[in-house]
Amino acid sequence: MKPDPAAISPEATRFVSTLVEINHEITSILDLDELLQKIAELTNRIVPFDAFAIFLVDYEKQELYLRFAIGHPPDVVKNLRIKIGNGVTGTAAMERRIVVVDDVRTYPRYIEAVKNIRSELAVPLISQNRVVGVLDIQSPEPRYFREDQSRLLSLLASQIAIAIENARVYESERRNRELLALLYDISLDMGSTLQVDELVHKIAAAVKQKIDYHTFSIFLIEEKQGLLRPTFVIRSNKRENQKLVLPVGTGLIGTAAKLNTPLRIGDVTQDSRYLNVHTETRSELVVPLTSKGRVVGVVDLESTQVNYFTEYHERFLMTLASRIASALVNAELYERVADNERRMAREMKIAREIQRQLMPDEFPPIPALETAVLFKPVAQLGGDLYDWIQFDDGRLAIVLGDVAGKGAPAALYGALASGVIRTRAGRKYPPGQMLELVNKTLFQRPVEGQYIAVTYSIYEPKTRI
Known part of the structure; x- marks a missing residue:
C-alpha cells in the first residue's frame, strides 16, 4: 500500500x-x-x-x-x-x-x-x-x-x-602531481650547479615552496669522527653561522642519522631527545640523507608552531632527500677535485719558479761572442735544461740536455741530472769523462721510463774553441 x-x-x-x-x-x-x-x-x-x-x-x-x-x-x-x-x-x-x-x-x-x-x-x-x-x-x-x-x-x-x-x-x-612537477624542477635546478653553498641555497628555497619552516639546516657526517657538522643553517630567513657539532646518536638530528629513519616531532618539549638550541622551536622534522645506502647527513626543519609538520611534509622531504644527498655528494666531490686542482696549480707554479731558478737567465759576457737563451716548455714544466759553469781559469762549461717526456717527472729528472753535473764540474773534467761520470751516477739511481740526452762542452776564450 x-x-x-x-x-x-x-x-x-x-x-x-x-x-x-x-x-x-x-x-x-x-x-x-x-x-x-x-x-x-x-x-x-x-x-x-x-x-x-x-x-x-x-x-x-x-x-x-x-x-x-x-x-x-x-x-x-x-x-x-x-x-x-x-x-x-x-x-x-x-x-x-x-x-x-x-x-x-x-x-x-x-x-x-x-x-x-x-x-x-x-x-x-x-x-x-x-x-x-x-x-x-x-x-x-x-x-x-x-x-x-x-x-x-x-x-x-x-x-x-x-x-x-x-x-x-x-x-x-x-598534491602528488604537484610534487612530481616540483621534484622535476628542483632536480633541474640542483643539477645546474656544483658549488655546495649555491646548491644548499637552492635546496632551502625549493623546500620553502612547500613547507613554511622557521629554521632549515643541513648537517653532514664526518665518518672518521662520527660527528654531524652544520653545513648550512637558515633561521628566520637569514643565514646563521651555527657551530653546533653533534655526535651521531645525540639529539633528534643525531638519532635520525643513527637510525636512518625520519623523525616528526609534534611538540619537542615533550621529547627527551630534543636539544634546546633554538628556544622558539616547538615542532621538528628530521630526515636522513642517504647516498648508495649510506647516511651522509640529515636535513632538519623546525617550526615555532606545535604539530606544524604533517605526513605530507614528511613524505615530500623524504622523496627529496635522495636527490639532495646525491647532489651534495657530487658537489663535495667536485669541490675536493677543484681544491686539488687549485693546490696542484699552486704547487706547479712554485715548481716552475724553482725550475727557472735552476737555469740562469743570461749567459756571462764572453768577448767576441753574442749569446742568447730562451726556455719555453710545452707543458707548465719541461724536461729541457741548460746551464753554464764558469771556471776560475776563464773557461766556460756549456750544458744542454733533453729528458724524454714532459711535465713534472721530466723536470725532476732534468734537475737531478743538472745537480750531478754541477757537483762534478768543480773538478774540471774533460767533456767525455764528465759525461761518463754523469751516466754512471744516473745509472746507479735509475728512474723507470726516464732517460736524458746531454751535451757537455767547454769553451776556451783564448783559442775561441
Missing part, C-alpha cells in the same frame, strides 16, 4: 528535500577546503550555530585535529588536538555515535575550545566502517539541540564522510 501524499507532513517533506539537496551539493565538490566550507553552510541551515568545526583523524597518533573551524580562536585552530576518547568529540569518535551534551558544565570530559559555550553536538563521520573525522557544533544556549536536528545530521554524516574521503583522495592525487 502506497503512502498517501496528503498524509506526509510539510516538515517531513522539507526534511527529505534538504537531505537530497545537501547530498547533491557535497558530492559534486572535490576541493577539500571548498567542500568543508559548503558543509558548514549547509549545516547552518539545519542547525544555526555559533561555533562549528570539522575534526579529522590522525591515525598514527590516534588524535583529532582541526581541519576547518568557524568561531574558534586562531591559536585553537592551530594547536588544538584531542586524543580519541577525550572530550565530546573524542568520545563521539571512539564510541562511533552522536554525542549531545545539553550542558557542558555537567560533562566531566568536556574540553573548552570556545568561551561561553553551554551545549555541544558531535557527530562521527564514518566511511567504509572507519571514522574519518567528527563534525562538531557548539552553542552558548543550554539544551540547544533538538532531536530532529540530530537525526538529520546523523543521516547526513555518512554522505559527508564519503565526500570528505573523495576530496582527500583528489587532494592527495593533486
Whole structure:
C-alpha cells in the first residue's frame, strides 16, 4: 500500500528535500577546503550555530585535529588536538555515535575550545566502517539541540564522510602531481650547479615552496669522527653561522642519522631527545640523507608552531632527500677535485719558479761572442735544461740536455741530472769523462721510463774553441 501524499507532513517533506539537496551539493565538490566550507553552510541551515568545526583523524597518533573551524580562536585552530576518547568529540569518535551534551558544565570530559559555550553536538563521520573525522557544533544556549536536528545530521554524516574521503583522495592525487612537477624542477635546478653553498641555497628555497619552516639546516657526517657538522643553517630567513657539532646518536638530528629513519616531532618539549638550541622551536622534522645506502647527513626543519609538520611534509622531504644527498655528494666531490686542482696549480707554479731558478737567465759576457737563451716548455714544466759553469781559469762549461717526456717527472729528472753535473764540474773534467761520470751516477739511481740526452762542452776564450 502506497503512502498517501496528503498524509506526509510539510516538515517531513522539507526534511527529505534538504537531505537530497545537501547530498547533491557535497558530492559534486572535490576541493577539500571548498567542500568543508559548503558543509558548514549547509549545516547552518539545519542547525544555526555559533561555533562549528570539522575534526579529522590522525591515525598514527590516534588524535583529532582541526581541519576547518568557524568561531574558534586562531591559536585553537592551530594547536588544538584531542586524543580519541577525550572530550565530546573524542568520545563521539571512539564510541562511533552522536554525542549531545545539553550542558557542558555537567560533562566531566568536556574540553573548552570556545568561551561561553553551554551545549555541544558531535557527530562521527564514518566511511567504509572507519571514522574519518567528527563534525562538531557548539552553542552558548543550554539544551540547544533538538532531536530532529540530530537525526538529520546523523543521516547526513555518512554522505559527508564519503565526500570528505573523495576530496582527500583528489587532494592527495593533486598534491602528488604537484610534487612530481616540483621534484622535476628542483632536480633541474640542483643539477645546474656544483658549488655546495649555491646548491644548499637552492635546496632551502625549493623546500620553502612547500613547507613554511622557521629554521632549515643541513648537517653532514664526518665518518672518521662520527660527528654531524652544520653545513648550512637558515633561521628566520637569514643565514646563521651555527657551530653546533653533534655526535651521531645525540639529539633528534643525531638519532635520525643513527637510525636512518625520519623523525616528526609534534611538540619537542615533550621529547627527551630534543636539544634546546633554538628556544622558539616547538615542532621538528628530521630526515636522513642517504647516498648508495649510506647516511651522509640529515636535513632538519623546525617550526615555532606545535604539530606544524604533517605526513605530507614528511613524505615530500623524504622523496627529496635522495636527490639532495646525491647532489651534495657530487658537489663535495667536485669541490675536493677543484681544491686539488687549485693546490696542484699552486704547487706547479712554485715548481716552475724553482725550475727557472735552476737555469740562469743570461749567459756571462764572453768577448767576441753574442749569446742568447730562451726556455719555453710545452707543458707548465719541461724536461729541457741548460746551464753554464764558469771556471776560475776563464773557461766556460756549456750544458744542454733533453729528458724524454714532459711535465713534472721530466723536470725532476732534468734537475737531478743538472745537480750531478754541477757537483762534478768543480773538478774540471774533460767533456767525455764528465759525461761518463754523469751516466754512471744516473745509472746507479735509475728512474723507470726516464732517460736524458746531454751535451757537455767547454769553451776556451783564448783559442775561441
